[in-house]
Amino acid sequence: MGFLLVLWMQFLIALEIFMNSQRKLKWICILLIIGIKLRVFTINGSFSETHVASWRDALACTFIDDTLDPEAIPLICRKEITDYMEYMIKVRETISELLSEALSISSDYLARINCLKSEYLTCLYYPPCPEPELALGTINHSDSTFLTMVVQDSSGGLQVLYQNHWVDVPPIPGALVVNIGDLMQLITNDKFKSVEHRVLARPVGSRVSAVCFFFPSSECMLKQYGPIKELLSEKDPPLYKSVSNLEYMAYYQKNVRECTSALPHFKL
Ligand SMILES: O=C(O)CCC(=O)C(=O)O
Numbered sequence: 001m002g003f004l005l006v007l008w009m010q011f012l013i014a015l016e017i018f019m020n021s022q023r024k025l026k027w028i029c030i031l032l033i034i035g036i037k038l039r040v041f042t043i044n045g046s047f048s049e050t051h052v053a054s055w056r057d058a059l060a061c062t063f064i065d066d067t068l069d070p071e072a073i074p075l076i077c078r079k080e081i082t083d084y085m086e087y088m089i090k091v092r093e094t095i096s097e098l099l100s101e102a103l104s105i106s107s108d109y110l111a112r113i114n115c116l117k118s119e120y121l122t123c124l125y126y127p128p129c130p131e132p133e134l135a136l137g138t139i140n141h142s143d144s145t146f147l148t149m150v151v152q153d154s155s156g157g158l159q160v161l162y163q164n165h166w167v168d169v170p171p172i173p174g175a176l177v178v179n180i181g182d183l184m185q186l187i188t189n190d191k192f193k194s195v196e197h198r199v200l201a202r203p204v205g206s207r208v209s210a211v212c213f214f215f216p217s218s219e220c221m222l223k224q225y226g227p228i229k230e231l232l233s234e235k236d237p238p239l240y241k242s243v244s245n246l247e248y249m250a251y252y253q254k255n256v257r258e259c260t261s262a263l264p265h266f267k268l
């Protein structure tokens, strides 16, 4: 645990330094794509009148099949991100087994269907917001991928929607927040639920967090994922159509402005 805490602290500090060093760059561009392996961007969501903006900046990199050329990561946080992802991948193995066991299917089931074999790491920086009542750090949403692991600094602000009330997810040093994603809800036929969550904007102080989304291996991007057969019965009929990761993401990206989740669209 000591090692883990040091690793996370180094990671979050490196992130904060990087994000601050990019301040000028951030504000002159809404979206800057540096190759396809690394993206630095300010997500303001839709600017239409009916939607709240997300008050945050991001550094994101994609690890296809658990790998990314380290050269693609800025030197200032390369070691920290590499070490962190190595650890995330190890934790993924354990969580994958625990989730399979919780579903009463073979413990290597989720590993075998390759649905957690690639990662999209988003390192987030939430600057102070001059008008927090008009914005959110991250707007209400559910994660569209299969699984998410979040590490947050000590600032707080993350909330989940529980029984129609927003409930704080208080930061605990060394603790990971693990979110079930929409596609996990789909393959588990609602046994696991993808929870709606958001991050509040604050007038003073910044916040950093690292959000690691897990999605399928490159060769399974077009694979059709549907409710796991072993979980179905006459009493538990399939609730969703099968869909590929690519198809789900395409729908999500096109329609995310109108909804917090694309899941209802794939209901039978
Ligand atoms: O910053 C956080 O703690 C969570 C952000 C989040 O939910 C997301 O990026 O999907």
Ligand SMILES: [Fe+2]
Binding pocket: 141, 142, 143, 148, 197
């Ligand atoms: Fe999220």
